[in-house]
Amino acid sequence: MLVFPRFQLLDAAGPIAAFEVAGRYGLRVVSRDGGPVRSSSGITWITDALPRASEIDTLLVSGGQGVDEALQDDRLLRFVRRVAARERARVASVCSGSLLLGAAGVLDGRSATTHWSRSDQFQQLFPQIRLDADRIFVKQGSVWTSAGISAGIDLAVAMIAEDHGQALARAVAQELVVYYRRPGGQSQFSSLLALQGGESRFDALLDHVRRHLADRHSVEDLAQRACMSPRHFAREFGARTGVTPAKAVERLRVEAARTALEEGAASVQRVALDCGFGDVERMRRSFLRLLGVPPSALRRTAPADA
Numbered sequence: 001m002l003v004f005p006r007f008q009l010l011d012a013a014g015p016i017a018a019f020e021v022a023g024r025y026g027l028r029v030v031s032r033d034g035g036p037v038r039s040s041s042g043i044t045w046i047t048d049a050l051p052r053a054s055e056i057d058t059l060l061v062s063g064g065q066g067v068d069e070a071l072q073d074d075r076l077l078r079f080v081r082r083v084a085a086r087e088r089a090r091v092a093s094v095c096s097g098s099l100l101l102g103a104a105g106v107l108d109g110r111s112a113t114t115h116w117s118r119s120d121q122f123q124q125l126f127p128q129i130r131l132d133a134d135r136i137f138v139k140q141g142s143v144w145t146s147a148g149i150s151a152g153i154d155l156a157v158a159m160i161a162e163d164h165g166q167a168l169a170r171a172v173a174q175e176l177v178v179y180y181r182r183p184g185g186q187s188q189f190s191s192l193l194a195l196q197g198g199e200s201r202f203d204a205l206l207d208h209v210r211r212h213l214a215d216r217h218s219v220e221d222l223a224q225r226a227c228m229s230p231r232h233f234a235r236e237f238g239a240r241t242g243v244t245p246a247k248a249v250e251r252l253r254v255e256a257a258r259t260a261l262e263e264g265a266a267s268v269q270r271v272a273l274d275c276g277f278g279d280v281e282r283m284r285r286s287f288l289r290l291l292g293v294p295p296s297a298l299r300r301t302a303p304a305d306a
Contacts, residue, residue, distance in 0.1 A: 001029045002059060002097075003047060004076070006066030009039045010149050011094040015060055018156035021172045024164055032076055040065045050075075053082035056089060058159070060152075063095030063115065071103045080104040084143070092144035092159070094152035101145065102126040110140040115148035135292070153178055202226065202237060210252050213276040217249045249276075254290050257283060261298040268295055 001012050012029065019025040031037045034049030061080065070076055077100070084091045084106045093101045098114040099122060101107050111130040114122050119133040132138050137146035137155045146155035153176065161169035205226055209217055222245050223233035237245050257275040265271045268280055277283035284294050 001027070001062060002076075002080075002100075003029060003031050003037050003039075003045065003062045004064070004066050004070040004073075005038055006040045006064055006069075007037065007062040008064035008095060008149060009041050009043060011062040011064060011097065011152055012039075012045075012060075014150060014153040015094060015156035018153055018160065018172055018176060021175045022160045022164065022168060024160075024168070032073060050079050053079070053086055053089075056083050056086075058090040058092065059083045061091075061093040061097035061100050063093065063097040063099075063148075067096045067099050070100055076100065077104045080106060088142070090142045090144070090159075092146070092155060094146050094155065095148050098122065098145040099125065101143070102129055106143055107140075107145070110143055111138050112140070112143075112145040113138045113147050114145065117148075202240060206248065206252070209249055210256070213253050213256055214274055215276065217245075217276070219245050250286055251290065253277060253283075254286050257287075257295065258291065258298055261295055271295070 001016055003012055016027060016029070019027055028051070029045055029047045030050055031047040032050060034047055036044045037047050038044045059080070080091065080100060081104050083089050084104070091101065091106055093114075095115045096118045098107070098112050099118065102112070102122065102125060107126065107129045109128070111132050112122075113132050113135045116133060119131060122129075122133075123131055135147065136151045137144060137158065139158070144155055144159070146152050157169050157173055157178070160172055205222060208225065209215075209222075215221075219230050219234055222237075223230040226233050228236065234245060237248070241248055243251070253275045257271050257277070260271045260275070261268070268283075272278065272280045272283040275283070277286065280295070287293060287295050287298075
């Protein structure tokens with residue numbers, strides 16, 4: 001685990017705890033010069049100096065407030081490049097640590113994710129990298145990136161499953177009392193909160209939709225509830241939320257259906273009806289479009305595997 005001054009403590013501690021529980025890994029925390037490194041919380045960790053790249057099988061790069069200064073450290077960037085260049089070595093980032101991988105050139109030509117609050121910065125700095133900003137983690141060959149903070153645990157559990165099988169990864173998740181396991185395509189944040197933003201005139205309307213997903217919710221129906229003409233409603237809604245009314249309804253339905261499936265809903269057909277999709281095929285298309293996985297992938301990670 002590579003850290004730097006003002007790293008985010010949970011970015012590092014979460015994955016480390018998962019690998020510790022797995023019991024199959026030798027763990028080291030390293031920094032540019034070794035010695036004490038102060039996290040953004042004020043808590044200090046004792047670290048080793050950067051080892052030889054040949055000593056590392058998997059390098060995880062923490063995120064945190066100090067990542068902007070770390071991006072300017074040529075020695076750190078060279079170290080990351082050397083590890084990534086090794087055959088069969090694996091490089092990963094947690095949260096804004098993806099910026100360090102991007103600056104080192106490790107993500108060129110790949111897809112990646114990062115903490116949602118760093119998405120704009122990431123796209124400005126690295127336009128050559130495809131950013132999947134709404135994903136929990138992205139695996140591209142031997143390079144992995146994960147979203148904010150607790151998503152580092154999801155990434156670590158997925159790595160454990162890849163290295164040692166599903167049974168051990170499931171046992172680790174049970175020990176840590178976390179879901180086994182959220183798919184990489186799951187949204188980083190609540191669709192309702194993302195659509196509402198601050199003081200939107202449509203907050204109450206969106207909450208109504210969320211509580212009545214099985215209803216029709218056409219533009220005309222929503223406009224009537226908002227006491228606006230359909231044309232004016234569609235224009236204002238798009239300006240305030242960034243999406244069309246139909247896409248907003250779809251997001252809320254997918255999020256509700258995803259939660260129901262992960263919590264062990266007995267019937268996919270029932271979920272499709274309750275969430276307003278009408279049929280399973282329409283729900284499947286929405287899942288693939290927004291999450292990148294079909295509903296069946298989420299059912300495989302529900303309670304039987306929890």
